[in-house]
Amino acid sequence: MKTIDARKLDIKxxxxxxDATGKNLGRLATLIANILRGKHKPYFQPDVDVGDFVIVLNADKITVTGKKLTDKEYKWHTNRPGGLNVRTLQWMLEHKxxxxxxxxxxxxxxxxxxxxxxxxxxxxxxxxxxKHQAQNPKNLEELKALWKNF
Incomplete structure (x- = not known):
């Protein structure tokens, strides 16, 4: 049997x-990352880009567990003196x-x-x-195999 090389395939x-409504942030991000990489495809190779497009709706309605809303921080620095910016997850969900x-x-x-x-x-x-109706996106809930822990 011959090994399938994803480089030679016509990747579709x-x-x-x-829909992110009520979904856990970490589990949702893991699922999206796996689809973007193409890990759900039989010809997945880590060094080849075989992934799919993902549209996430209702991003403002995700859920998190515990005290992450107030404890989780997003940090970045502007490379100027005193330029450390810190935002909590709660602030980020309200604004971005x-x-x-x-x-x-x-x-x-x-x-x-x-x-x-x-x-x-x-x-x-x-x-x-x-605005991606022309691509005829599929609802991800149709793929039950990807939803093990979701």
Whole structure:
């Protein structure tokens, strides 16, 4: 039997829609990262980009457990004296809910040259509307195999 090489295949990228209402942030980000990488495909290879597009709706309605709303902090520095910026998860969800999901997914992806490619295929929206209807996205709940711990 011959090994399938993903480089030689005609890779077809699918579009999936996920409604984030009531979903746990960490589990949602893990699922999205796996789809972006293509780990659900039989010809997955870690060094080849075979992943799909993901559209996340209702990003402002995610849930977190414990005291993460007040304890989890997002930090960045402006490289100027006194330029450390710190925001809590609660502040981020109120002002930039798309950024919360984007950062969670980005930090779960491998830190290599493919990370930017993966992140370009992630589309996050706060409302229930998106502008990718022409791609005929599939509802992710149809793929029950991916929903083991979700």
């Amino acid at each position: 990228r699918e579009w999936y829609v996920i 809910p798309e950024e919360v999901i984007r950062l969670a997914v980005e930090r779960m992806l491998p830190k290599n040259k493919l990370q930017k490619r993966f992140m370009k295929r992630l589309k996050v929206y706060t409302g229930s509307e998106h």
